[in-house]
Amino acid sequence: MTDQSTKTEPGPDGGVPVRTGLSPRKKQQISRAVQYVVLVAAVVFLLMRIEWGKLAENFAKPEVAAETLPDLFTVALKNTIIYSVGGFFFAFLLGLLFALMRMSSVRPYRWIAIAYIEIFRGLPALLIFLLILFLPLALPGFEVPGGTYGQGILGLTIVGSAYMAETLRAGLQAVPKGQMEAARSLGMSHARAMTTIVIPQAVRIVIPPTTNQFVSLLKDSSLVLFLGVSGEYVELTKFGNDMASTFANATPILVVGVTYLLVTIPLGYLASRLEKRQARGR
Amino acid sequence: MTPVNHAVEIRDLHKHFGKLEVLKGIDFAVDPGQVVCVIGPSGSGKSTLLRCVNLLEQPTSGRVVLEGVELTDRDVDIDAARRRVGMVFQQFNLFPHMTALQNVMVAQRRVLKRGRAEAEKIARENLEKVGIADKCDAYPLQLSGGQQQRVAIARALAMNPALMLFDEPTSALDPELVGDVLTVMRKLAEEGMTMLVVTHEMAFARDVADRVVFMDGGVIVEDGPAAQVIGEPQHERTKSFLRRVLDPTHTDV
Ligand SMILES: Nc1ncnc2c1ncn2[C@@H]1O[C@H](COP(=O)(O)OP(=O)(O)OP(=O)(O)O)[C@@H](O)[C@H]1O
Numbered sequence: 001m002t003d004q005s006t007k008t009e010p011g012p013d014g015g016v017p018v019r020t021g022l023s024p025r026k027k028q029q030i031s032r033a034v035q036y037v038v039l040v041a042a043v044v045f046l047l048m049r050i051e052w053g054k055l056a057e058n059f060a061k062p063e064v065a066a067e068t069l070p071d072l073f074t075v076a077l078k079n080t081i082i083y084s085v086g087g088f089f090f091a092f093l094l095g096l097l098f099a100l101m102r103m104s105s106v107r108p109y110r111w112i113a114i115a116y117i118e119i120f121r122g123l124p125a126l127l128i129f130l131l132i133l134f135l136p137l138a139l140p141g142f143e144v145p146g147g148t149y150g151q152g153i154l155g156l157t158i159v160g161s162a163y164m165a166e167t168l169r170a171g172l173q174a175v176p177k178g179q180m181e182a183a184r185s186l187g188m189s190h191a192r193a194m195t196t197i198v199i200p201q202a203v204r205i206v207i208p209p210t211t212n213q214f215v216s217l218l219k220d221s222s223l224v225l226f227l228g229v230s231g232e233y234v235e236l237t238k239f240g241n242d243m244a245s246t247f248a249n250a251t252p253i254l255v256v257g258v259t260y261l262l263v264t265i266p267l268g269y270l271a272s273r274l275e276k277r278q279a280r281g282r
Numbered sequence: 283m284t285p286v287n288h289a290v291e292i293r294d295l296h297k298h299f300g301k302l303e304v305l306k307g308i309d310f311a312v313d314p315g316q317v318v319c320v321i322g323p324s325g326s327g328k329s330t331l332l333r334c335v336n337l338l339e340q341p342t343s344g345r346v347v348l349e350g351v352e353l354t355d356r357d358v359d360i361d362a363a364r365r366r367v368g369m370v371f372q373q374f375n376l377f378p379h380m381t382a383l384q385n386v387m388v389a390q391r392r393v394l395k396r397g398r399a400e401a402e403k404i405a406r407e408n409l410e411k412v413g414i415a416d417k418c419d420a421y422p423l424q425l426s427g428g429q430q431q432r433v434a435i436a437r438a439l440a441m442n443p444a445l446m447l448f449d450e451p452t453s454a455l456d457p458e459l460v461g462d463v464l465t466v467m468r469k470l471a472e473e474g475m476t477m478l479v480v481t482h483e484m485a486f487a488r489d490v491a492d493r494v495v496f497m498d499g500g501v502i503v504e505d506g507p508a509a510q511v512i513g514e515p516q517h518e519r520t521k522s523f524l525r526r527v528l529d530p531t532h533t534d535v
């Protein structure tokens with residue numbers, strides 16, 4: 001597609017080179033034509049190979065889709081949102097705590113924060129959920145407060161907090177040093193200056209990346225499946241999985257997928273809008 | 283115990299940054315109502331000196347005594363002491379997430395614990411005093427540099443400081459905006475505010491300052507009445523600095 005093969009030779013008197021062979025424009029036209037041909041061939045092949053009736057029967061059966069209502073929204077989506085909003089909320093608080101510890105002047109605090117962040121950023125989310133599942137074995141008598149919701153939220157909190165800590169630290173460090181100095185010169189204590197001047201600005205800075213982190217937590221909430229939840233606690237993925245088994249049909253999976261996208265695509269769009277607005281300055 | 287006759291008194295102040303000794307024994311005092319301008323070449327330690335006065339930098343050794351309270355005492359309540367000293371920065375350092383009015387109110391509310399109505403009244407008075415009463419609801423980024431700097435002055439004044447520190451308050455401004463800020467500062471001086479001003483504005487130093495201090499290489503080279511230090515400097519270093527500042531196109535390189 002590039003014009004590496006276009007031979008050029010210096011023109012007479014070393015002026016504009018004289019081209020030999022096809023012009024770059026011609027080459028581009030040919031390359032584009034080839035790409036279209038490949039695309040059409042692939043589409044035709046798929047159209048002929050796929051048994052459309054069977055596919056629709058399995059993935060988009062209206063009767064089965066209808067069966068998912070209203071629980072799809074009133075139970076499954078609601079729970080997905082409870083798990084992910086709860087997880088996000090606590091991940092934010094815990095992340096802020098670790099970000100501040102990471103920047104503390106007390107060295108052991110920095111060590112603890114670094115250890116926490118490195119460990120939980122490096123572990124697969126699923127492993128963390130399994131860990132929570134087996135927690136009662138390790139700590140007999142220990143119970144996560146809030147029951148099933150508590151367990152799911154705890155898992156997502158741990159998954160999200162390490163990333164959140166790093167994002168917030170970047171945000172805190174992006175606030176110019178002069179802000180803290182101006183606040184201190186007005187007689188504010190370090191803690192007061194942090195809470196009224198520095199943290200609010202840092203939070204504004206990290207809104208776009210944390211919106212993306214929320215989307216990522218929303219998807220990770222599907223891991224609640226592995227906690228063995230049932231009944232009123234199921235979230236979207238578990239719900240789709242159960243329904244698909246019940247009807248021996250994949251339609252619920254598709255329906256659930258669309259429901260995720262209903263939330264994640266607008267949020268992703270919002271995040272990039274916020275990011276652009278910030279790039280333009282305030 | 284130091285008698286309470288100086289607004290601020292600095293004794294044998296040293297400041298190191300690692301191996302670099304930036305202040306090499308500074309002695310001077312500012313009396314209540316005095317305006318002292320600090321001039322000197324870049325890197326001579328002017329900002330560092332100013333920042334040591336309100337302990338934004340911790341002095342390596344020496345004493346800083348503000349209204350009889352030794353700030354360099356390790357057990358002093360530094361937040362309380364800083365309330366008595368206003369600081370105006372070269373880069374303004376307004377809080378960008380707050381309106382002009384909120385900028386002037388926030389420390390009154392949080393530090394002095396003034397009520398909302400009182401804080402707002404004092405904020406509006408001070409914004410009026412610096413000539414931007416009509417910009418109360420604007421955010422810093424909607425203001426020109428000159429307007430931002432005046433909000434910053436109002437913010438410091440609202441705390442009723444006994445001493446105002448200015449670190450090159452007009453150096454980041456477009457030339458046509460410098461005058462607005464200097465006018466405000468001159469008015470403050472005439473009202474009897476005690477001021478310590480680092481500046482390159484020689485006209486301001488000559489007209490407004492009671493005393494001018496010339497610093498070079500971390501020491502005070504010359505300290506005296508404005509007319510003397512700027513008009514008839516005694517030291518060669520002062521003379522050559524003033525030549526360069528007052529007549530920049532005729533510098534012998
Ligand atoms: N935080 C710091 N860490 C290390 N070195 C510093 C620090 N702050 C200042 N210095 C150094 O101290 C010296 C004096 O700096 P200072 O800012 O006080 O000079 P200044 O007289 O205000 O100069 P200017 O006119 O450029 O503002 C400079 O060499 C500077 O590099």
Ligand SMILES: [Mg+2]
Nearest residue numbers: 328329330450
């Ligand atoms: Mg300076």
